Amino acid sequence: DSGVTQTPKHLITATGQRVTLRCSPRSGDLSVYWYQQSLDQGLQFLIQYYNGEERAKGNILERFSAQQFPDLHSELNLSSLELGDSALYFCASSVGDSHYEQYFGPGTRLTVT
Amino acid sequence: EDQVTQSPEALRLQEGESSSLNCSYTVSGLRGLFWYRQDPGKGPEFLFTLYSAGEEKEKERLKATLTKKESFLHITAPKPEDSATYLCAVQFASGGSYIPTFGRGTSLIVHP
Numbered sequence: 001d002s003g004v005t006q007t008p009k010h011l012i013t014a015t016g017q018r019v020t021l022r023c024s025p026r027s028g029d030l031s032v033y034w035y036q037q038s039l040d041q042g043l044q045f046l047i048q049y050y051n052g053e054e055r056a057k058g059n060i061l062e063r064f065s066a067q068q069f070p071d072l073h074s075e076l077n078l079s080s081l082e083l084g085d086s087a088l089y090f091c092a093s094s095v096g097d098s099h100y101e102q103y104f105g106p107g108t109r110l111t112v113t
Numbered sequence: 114e115d116q117v118t119q120s121p122e123a124l125r126l127q128e129g130e131s132s133s134l135n136c137s138y139t140v141s142g143l144r145g146l147f148w149y150r151q152d153p154g155k156g157p158e159f160l161f162t163l164y165s166a167g168e169e170k171e172k173e174r175l176k177a178t179l180t181k182k183e184s185f186l187h188i189t190a191p192k193p194e195d196s197a198t199y200l201c202a203v204q205f206a207s208g209g210s211y212i213p214t215f216g217r218g219t220s221l222i223v224h225p
Contacts, residue, residue, distance in 0.1 A: 002156065042215060048210075056207070056211060092156075105156050106155065107155070
Protein backbone atom coordinates (compact mmCIF):
# COMPACT_ATOMS: atom_id res chain seq x y z
CA ASP A 1 0.00 0.00 0.00
CA SER A 2 1.59 3.26 -1.22
CA GLY A 3 -0.61 5.48 0.95
CA VAL A 4 -2.10 7.18 -2.12
CA THR A 5 -5.83 6.63 -2.56
CA GLN A 6 -7.91 7.04 -5.69
CA THR A 7 -11.65 6.86 -6.23
CA PRO A 8 -13.50 5.40 -7.94
CA LYS A 9 -11.70 2.21 -8.92
CA HIS A 10 -13.82 1.70 -12.00
CA LEU A 11 -15.93 4.06 -14.04
CA ILE A 12 -18.09 3.26 -17.05
CA THR A 13 -19.69 6.14 -18.89
CA ALA A 14 -20.91 7.17 -22.30
CA THR A 15 -19.31 9.36 -24.95
CA GLY A 16 -19.91 13.06 -24.41
CA GLN A 17 -20.21 12.72 -20.63
CA ARG A 18 -18.14 14.33 -17.88
CA VAL A 19 -16.45 12.53 -14.98
CA THR A 20 -14.35 13.46 -11.97
CA LEU A 21 -11.53 11.34 -10.59
CA ARG A 22 -10.30 11.92 -7.07
CA CYS A 23 -6.89 11.43 -5.47
CA SER A 24 -5.60 11.78 -1.92
CA PRO A 25 -1.81 11.94 -1.62
CA ARG A 26 0.36 10.29 1.01
CA SER A 27 0.44 12.11 4.31
CA GLY A 28 3.06 14.85 4.12
CA ASP A 29 3.38 14.87 0.33
CA LEU A 30 2.79 18.23 -1.34
CA SER A 31 2.94 17.23 -5.02
CA VAL A 32 0.25 15.40 -6.94
CA TYR A 33 0.77 14.08 -10.48
CA TRP A 34 -1.82 12.71 -12.88
CA TYR A 35 -1.03 10.13 -15.56
CA GLN A 36 -2.94 8.33 -18.27
CA GLN A 37 -1.94 4.79 -19.22
CA SER A 38 -3.23 3.01 -22.28
CA LEU A 39 -1.85 -0.07 -24.00
CA ASP A 40 -0.56 1.81 -27.03
CA GLN A 41 0.75 4.93 -25.30
CA GLY A 42 2.36 3.76 -22.10
CA LEU A 43 2.36 6.00 -19.03
CA GLN A 44 1.73 9.59 -20.13
CA PHE A 45 2.16 12.54 -17.78
CA LEU A 46 -0.82 14.88 -17.72
CA ILE A 47 -0.31 17.51 -15.04
CA GLN A 48 1.34 18.24 -11.69
CA TYR A 49 0.24 20.35 -8.75
CA TYR A 50 2.47 21.39 -5.89
CA ASN A 51 0.92 22.77 -2.71
CA GLY A 52 -2.17 23.93 -4.56
CA GLU A 53 -0.49 25.45 -7.60
CA GLU A 54 -0.06 24.05 -11.08
CA ARG A 55 3.63 23.27 -11.59
CA ALA A 56 3.99 21.30 -14.81
CA LYS A 57 1.82 20.39 -17.73
CA GLY A 58 2.26 17.45 -20.05
CA ASN A 59 0.11 16.12 -22.86
CA ILE A 60 -3.17 17.09 -21.24
CA LEU A 61 -6.11 17.72 -23.56
CA GLU A 62 -8.10 20.94 -23.28
CA ARG A 63 -11.14 18.79 -22.37
CA PHE A 64 -9.28 17.72 -19.23
CA SER A 65 -8.65 19.88 -16.19
CA ALA A 66 -7.41 19.36 -12.68
CA GLN A 67 -7.05 21.15 -9.38
CA GLN A 68 -5.51 20.62 -5.97
CA PHE A 69 -7.46 21.70 -2.93
CA PRO A 70 -6.21 23.23 0.35
CA ASP A 71 -6.27 19.81 2.03
CA LEU A 72 -3.97 18.68 -0.85
CA HIS A 73 -6.36 16.20 -2.40
CA SER A 74 -6.71 16.56 -6.15
CA GLU A 75 -9.40 16.04 -8.75
CA LEU A 76 -9.06 15.35 -12.46
CA ASN A 77 -12.05 16.38 -14.55
CA LEU A 78 -12.57 14.77 -17.94
CA SER A 79 -15.29 16.22 -20.17
CA SER A 80 -16.80 15.56 -23.61
CA LEU A 81 -15.49 12.05 -23.27
CA GLU A 82 -14.48 10.08 -26.34
CA LEU A 83 -13.89 6.37 -26.84
CA GLY A 84 -10.16 7.04 -26.97
CA ASP A 85 -10.19 8.38 -23.42
CA SER A 86 -10.72 4.87 -22.11
CA ALA A 87 -7.61 4.12 -20.07
CA LEU A 88 -6.17 3.70 -16.61
CA TYR A 89 -5.69 7.01 -14.82
CA PHE A 90 -3.10 7.12 -12.08
CA CYS A 91 -2.39 9.67 -9.48
CA ALA A 92 1.00 9.85 -7.80
CA SER A 93 2.38 11.97 -4.99
CA SER A 94 5.82 13.06 -3.90
CA VAL A 95 7.18 15.03 -1.00
CA GLY A 96 8.71 17.82 -3.08
CA ASP A 97 8.27 19.81 -6.24
CA SER A 98 10.53 17.76 -8.52
CA HIS A 99 13.36 15.20 -8.59
CA TYR A 100 11.72 13.08 -5.91
CA GLU A 101 10.39 9.56 -6.21
CA GLN A 102 6.68 9.28 -6.80
CA TYR A 103 4.24 6.99 -5.05
CA PHE A 104 1.36 5.84 -7.19
CA GLY A 105 -2.22 5.11 -6.32
CA PRO A 106 -4.11 2.01 -7.47
CA GLY A 107 -5.62 3.85 -10.43
CA THR A 108 -9.07 4.47 -11.86
CA ARG A 109 -10.05 2.39 -14.86
CA LEU A 110 -12.22 4.51 -17.14
CA THR A 111 -14.29 2.87 -19.86
CA VAL A 112 -16.10 5.11 -22.32
CA THR A 113 -18.81 3.34 -24.33
CA GLU B 114 14.56 15.76 -28.34
CA ASP B 115 14.51 14.54 -24.75
CA GLN B 116 13.46 10.94 -24.51
CA VAL B 117 13.71 7.66 -22.65
CA THR B 118 14.12 4.29 -24.36
CA GLN B 119 13.95 0.91 -22.68
CA SER B 120 15.14 -2.41 -24.02
CA PRO B 121 14.29 -5.14 -24.50
CA GLU B 122 10.52 -4.68 -24.73
CA ALA B 123 10.00 -8.16 -23.35
CA LEU B 124 12.26 -10.65 -21.61
CA ARG B 125 11.63 -14.25 -20.65
CA LEU B 126 13.97 -15.87 -18.15
CA GLN B 127 14.18 -19.17 -16.37
CA GLU B 128 14.22 -18.99 -12.59
CA GLY B 129 17.82 -18.34 -11.52
CA GLU B 130 18.88 -16.97 -14.91
CA SER B 131 20.39 -13.52 -14.32
CA SER B 132 19.99 -10.70 -16.85
CA SER B 133 19.94 -6.93 -17.29
CA LEU B 134 17.37 -4.39 -18.46
CA ASN B 135 18.49 -1.19 -20.17
CA CYS B 136 17.19 2.37 -19.99
CA SER B 137 18.86 4.93 -22.23
CA TYR B 138 18.05 8.61 -22.09
CA THR B 139 18.85 11.82 -23.87
CA VAL B 140 18.50 14.76 -21.55
CA SER B 141 20.63 17.75 -20.75
CA GLY B 142 21.28 17.98 -17.05
CA LEU B 143 19.92 14.78 -15.54
CA ARG B 144 18.24 15.43 -12.23
CA GLY B 145 17.48 11.88 -11.28
CA LEU B 146 16.63 8.58 -12.95
CA PHE B 147 13.91 6.48 -11.37
CA TRP B 148 13.07 2.78 -11.62
CA TYR B 149 9.59 1.45 -10.94
CA ARG B 150 7.98 -1.96 -11.01
CA GLN B 151 4.42 -2.34 -12.27
CA ASP B 152 2.22 -5.39 -11.91
CA PRO B 153 -0.72 -5.78 -14.33
CA GLY B 154 -3.57 -3.42 -13.52
CA LYS B 155 -1.71 -1.89 -10.58
CA GLY B 156 0.05 1.41 -10.03
CA PRO B 157 3.83 1.54 -10.48
CA GLU B 158 5.85 0.83 -7.34
CA PHE B 159 8.97 2.88 -6.68
CA LEU B 160 12.24 0.91 -6.62
CA PHE B 161 15.29 3.19 -6.95
CA THR B 162 16.49 6.71 -7.58
CA LEU B 163 19.92 7.35 -9.12
CA TYR B 164 21.29 10.87 -9.33
CA SER B 165 24.83 10.70 -10.67
CA ALA B 166 26.95 8.58 -13.00
CA GLY B 167 28.63 5.74 -11.15
CA GLU B 168 25.91 5.50 -8.53
CA GLU B 169 24.53 2.06 -7.67
CA LYS B 170 21.55 0.97 -5.57
CA GLU B 171 20.55 -2.54 -4.51
CA LYS B 172 17.41 -4.17 -3.19
CA GLU B 173 17.16 -7.92 -2.80
CA ARG B 174 17.81 -9.41 -6.26
CA LEU B 175 17.79 -6.04 -8.04
CA LYS B 176 20.69 -3.70 -8.62
CA ALA B 177 20.44 -0.42 -10.52
CA THR B 178 23.43 1.37 -12.03
CA LEU B 179 23.79 4.68 -13.85
CA THR B 180 26.15 6.03 -16.50
CA LYS B 181 26.03 9.35 -18.32
CA LYS B 182 23.77 7.97 -21.03
CA GLU B 183 22.00 4.92 -19.62
CA SER B 184 20.95 2.92 -16.64
CA PHE B 185 20.85 -0.80 -16.10
CA LEU B 186 18.63 -2.84 -13.84
CA HIS B 187 20.43 -6.08 -13.09
CA ILE B 188 18.34 -8.99 -11.87
CA THR B 189 20.33 -11.72 -10.13
CA ALA B 190 18.88 -15.23 -9.82
CA PRO B 191 15.32 -14.05 -10.48
CA LYS B 192 12.26 -15.77 -9.08
CA PRO B 193 8.78 -16.03 -10.62
CA GLU B 194 7.57 -13.28 -8.27
CA ASP B 195 9.94 -10.87 -10.03
CA SER B 196 7.71 -11.10 -13.10
CA ALA B 197 6.40 -7.59 -13.81
CA THR B 198 6.93 -4.62 -16.10
CA TYR B 199 9.90 -2.49 -15.12
CA LEU B 200 9.71 1.20 -15.96
CA CYS B 201 12.38 3.85 -15.87
CA ALA B 202 11.69 7.57 -15.76
CA VAL B 203 13.54 10.86 -15.88
CA GLN B 204 12.43 14.46 -15.55
CA PHE B 205 13.12 16.87 -18.39
CA ALA B 206 13.47 20.58 -17.81
CA SER B 207 10.82 22.54 -19.68
CA GLY B 208 10.09 26.22 -19.20
CA GLY B 209 10.98 26.40 -15.54
CA SER B 210 9.33 23.14 -14.59
CA TYR B 211 10.23 19.46 -14.89
CA ILE B 212 8.26 16.98 -16.96
CA PRO B 213 8.31 13.36 -15.78
CA THR B 214 8.83 11.04 -18.74
CA PHE B 215 8.53 7.27 -18.56
CA GLY B 216 9.94 4.68 -20.91
CA ARG B 217 7.61 2.09 -22.41
CA GLY B 218 8.95 -0.51 -20.01
CA THR B 219 10.39 -4.01 -20.14
CA SER B 220 7.94 -6.81 -19.52
CA LEU B 221 9.76 -9.51 -17.58
CA ILE B 222 8.46 -13.05 -17.21
CA VAL B 223 10.37 -15.49 -15.02
CA HIS B 224 9.46 -19.13 -15.53
CA PRO B 225 9.77 -21.59 -12.63
